[in-house]
Amino acid sequence: MGIGRRIWSGVLAFDRVGSRVPRIIQIMVTEYMGGLMVAAFVAKIVQQRGTAACTGGGPPLDTTDWVVLALGLALLGWLLRDVFRPRVLTETWTPFVQSDALVAWNARWQVSYAYLTSHPSYSVPMLLPAAAWLALYVMLWEEPCSLLFFKALTLAPLIIWLGMALLRAASWYVLRLGRAELDSQLPEGWSQAKAEWEMAWKPVLGFVGLTLAFLAVLALVIAREQAG
Numbered sequence: 538m539g540i541g542r543r544i545w546s547g548v549l550a551f552d553r554v555g556s557r558v559p560r561i562i563q564i565m566v567t568e569y570m571g572g573l574m575v576a577a578f579v580a581k582i583v584q585q586r587g588t589a590a591c592t593g594g595g596p597p598l599d600t601t602d603w604v605v606l607a608l609g610l611a612l613l614g615w616l617l618r619d620v621f622r623p624r625v626l627t628e629t630w631t632p633f634v635q636s637d638a639l640v641a642w643n644a645r646w647q648v649s650y651a652y653l654t655s656h657p658s659y660s661v662p663m664l665l666p667a668a669a670w671l672a673l674y675v676m677l678w679e680e681p682c683s684l685l686f687f688k689a690l691t692l693a694p695l696i697i698w699l700g701m702a703l704l705r706a707a708s709w710y711v712l713r714l715g716r717a718e719l720d721s722q723l724p725e726g727w728s729q730a731k732a733e734w735e736m737a738w739k740p741v742l743g744f745v746g747l748t749l750a751f752l753a754v755l756a757l758v759i760a761r762e763q764a765g
Contacts, residue, residue: 560628560652561744565662567612568701574609576693578602583689591682616701619654620708623715625722625736627651653719656737657709660702662745667698 581602587593629649674691677684708714716729723732 561659561662561741564616564659568616568663568698569666571609571612571616572694572697572701574605575613575697576609576690578606578609579693580686580689583693584686588685591685595686613697613701616655617704620701620704621714623653623655623708623718625651625653625715625718651722651736652740653715653733653736655705655708655715656733657702657706658737658741660698660705661741662748663698663702665745665748667695670695 578598581595581598584595585593585597627649670691674688674695677688677691680688709716719732720729723729727735
């Protein structure tokens with residue numbers, strides 16, 4: 538444990554670097570990569586065993602497949618821990634500036650904010666990559682059985698991400714986990730609904746809005762380039 542902790546916080550510096558990354562991006566990237574890693578393992582098994590319409594085949598599972606599965610389960614397990622043990626934490630984020638070859642953290646723009654470690658709104662940003670993977674799955678729908686692995690690879694992460702969304706909703710709205718801690722840390726004059734909006738829905742929707750705006754501008758630029 539001591540060696541692992543020194544590697545985690547000293548050599549890799551995840552405790553310092555991670556605190557400078559907005560929490561919602563951390564969650565999105567973790568869920569995206571964890572879902573893809575587990576999906577790759579599932580797709581390999583589907584390829585081997587086949588389906589009702591396709592016969593099985595393909596290379597057997599090897600060490601790499603098991604390592605990818607372990608990493609994916611570790612990432613999803615980290616998320617599930619927060620889903621079923623939601624807390625209110627305070628995080629500090631420091632943006633960086635770059636000039637030529639110099640990169641430095643800008644401490645004057647450093648911000649500290651309280652956030653919920655899990656909330657149903659955290660599944661909203663996953664709609665963006667999920668839409669892309671759904672489009673890929675539809676494109677592969679009529680393809681032959683030789684592409685069975687890729688069909689499974691596009692469907693499996695959608696099921697995993699949907700499962701995460703349902704678990705977040707069940708934890709918050711059905712089991713009502715984390716609400717007591719949220720109530721105990723409400724600022725004066727805040728209701729629980731206002732705290733949810735400020736800590737979860739507002740930053741999530743802001744992030745999604747900025748992402749969609751960036752994609753819209755990018756699409757407009759590409760369209761103009763192609764038209765010219």
